[in-house]
Amino acid sequence: MKQNRFDEIIDRRNSGCYKYDGLKMLYGKSELIPLWVADMDFAVSDKIISALSERLKHPVFGYNLRLDDFYEAIISWQERRFDWNVQQDWIIAVPGLVPAISLAVLSLTEPGERILIQTPVYRPFYDAVLDHKRKLLTSALVNTNGIYSIDWQDFEEKLKQAKLFIFCSPHNPVSRVWTKEELTKIGNLCAKYKVPVFSDEIHADIVYPGYKHLPLASLNDFSEICLTGVSPSKSFNIAGLATAVVIVSNLEIRNKFNELNTKLHLYLGNTFGIRALIAAYSESENWLDELLCYLNKNRIYITEFVQNELPGVKISPIEGTFLAWLDFRNWGLTEAKLQEIMVNKAGLALEPGTEFGKDGEGFMRLNFGCPKSILEIALKRLQVLAREYG
Structure with missing residues (x-):
């Protein structure tokens, strides 16, 4: 066998x-x-290995320019897997979602302002807030016999005070895949209080039978308040190639985020990460x-x-x-x-x-x-x- x-x-x-x-x-x-x-x-x-091997045949590894096939791979993937129609000019290349979270904190908030996270959660969420001298607001998820849910009253109360909400979907570490009803309620509350959301969706591709990942930005008009972080790094096991994107439809938010990304020269990218992303999304389904x-x-x-x-x-x-x-x-x-x-x-x-x-x-x-x-x-x-x- x-x-x-x-x-x-x-x-x-x-x-x-x-x-x-x-x-x-x-x-x-x-x-x-x-x-x-x-x-x-x-x-x-094998398709990723082949793509990287082919790129190695070219002996020069200078500065990168992402061509149309990079953006087409992302757009097609989001449409096929999540029924989300993304436009090319919404896509901002970043070296990873952890630096992208810090970019959102720095570009959308000021020192001393409050940022909300739901705990327990991935450690860099805390660090992105505290390392940049913002104030941390936490809304603890409710653990009922191992099943985690949102404390809506506490979440709304904290959200009223926040300038940014950093969201984990699917959730790390409690492995929740949020339902459409939960996502809609989150989106409605964030829209009501005019709080932008950085939605870390790095685990979006890894969902099991009976569950369905829905990008928060794909629901209603929530794209206007969302920065959605996606990457093939977890699902295709290429985290070491330092390649991710943030998808932002709101022009004002996108400009603020991208201005800092550009000033810090974080947009140039990894030659092999770019080729691996294309091979992952286009050939490795x-x-x-x-x-x-x-x-x-x-x-x-x-x-x-x-x-x-x-x-x-x-x-x-x-x-x-x-x-x-x-x-x-x-x-x-x-x-x-x-x-x-x-x-x-x-x-x-x-x-x-x-x-x-x-x-x-x-x-x-x-x-x-x-x-x-x-x-x-x-x-x-x-x-x-x-x-x-x-």
């Missing part, structure tokens, strides 16, 4: 790989199973669909394993992303002790929940974007811990 391409175990050590080669620095040990940072352990599509099937099997496996084999551990429903949000609070351990046993007893590097804010204390995020055989080993190691602490 032919091996599934995603079952292949690829040795990534000593390749300058943050996920593996950063283990000693971050966790104190290098011989761990790394299930922390959000990149996958799968080889990229079948690869992505195969990946989603594989990830879905991993999702089902980890969910059932946690529910049946890990006493005292809860897992939030995984609607999107390749990230599992695990609740270890019933083990009664401090954050430091939980991390210590993961590293020293289980040999696992998971992402501590407090990296996503104080709401994450007692939780850990597990990246299951890896061969199932590796996931099986990791979960069996957790099972040993559960027998002692659960």
Whole structure:
């Protein structure tokens, strides 16, 4: 029987790989199973490899100019996958969505002004606010037996005070794929209080059966208040190629954002990232669909394993992303002790929940974007811990 391409175990050590080669620095040990940072352990599509190989045949790597095929690939992808009609002049190239969030903060707000995020959430959301001397407003998501929802009263109250809302859709780390009703309510409230939204939709392509990602800007007239960040980096596993775009239809917002992007010379781009984006969106759709099937099997496996084999551990429903949000609070351990046993007893590097804010204390995020055989080993190691602490 032919091996599934995603079952292949690829040795990534000593390749300058943050996920593996950063283990000693971050966790104190290098011989761990790394299930922390959000990149996958799968080889990229053959079409991407072919496109990069073809570009390597040209011996000059000077400054870049994105030609029509770059924009056409993005526009076609958004239309095919999300039924969203994007215009070319809405598209602003950036080196990644983390710097793009900071660009939005710097271009749309002033020092001392308030910016709203929903917690727990990806750490750079906090950093983009605090590092640039803005004031952080947090609206905690409500956790009901592992299912997260929005506290609408608190959200609206905080939104009234905000100059910008940074939104995570699908959500990292709790893996929610927001419904049309939720997105519509968010959009209506932001429009009512005239608060622009930076919608980080980097995980948009990774959604499981029964759920559907909808770009916030594609609903009603919300495009007028939205900056939508998209990238093939997560879904096609090319984060190291530093290529993303922000889609903004509102001319005034777009000009403010793009002016700073241009002044900082962040628009030139990575030669290989540009070619990889085109190959991903134009030629690698079948690869992505195969990946989603594989990830879905991993999702089902980890969910059932946690529910049946890990006493005292809860897992939030995984609607999107390749990230599992695990609740270890019933083990009664401090954050430091939980991390210590993961590293020293289980040999696992998971992402501590407090990296996503104080709401994450007692939780850990597990990246299951890896061969199932590796996931099986990791979960069996957790099972040993559960027998002692659960």
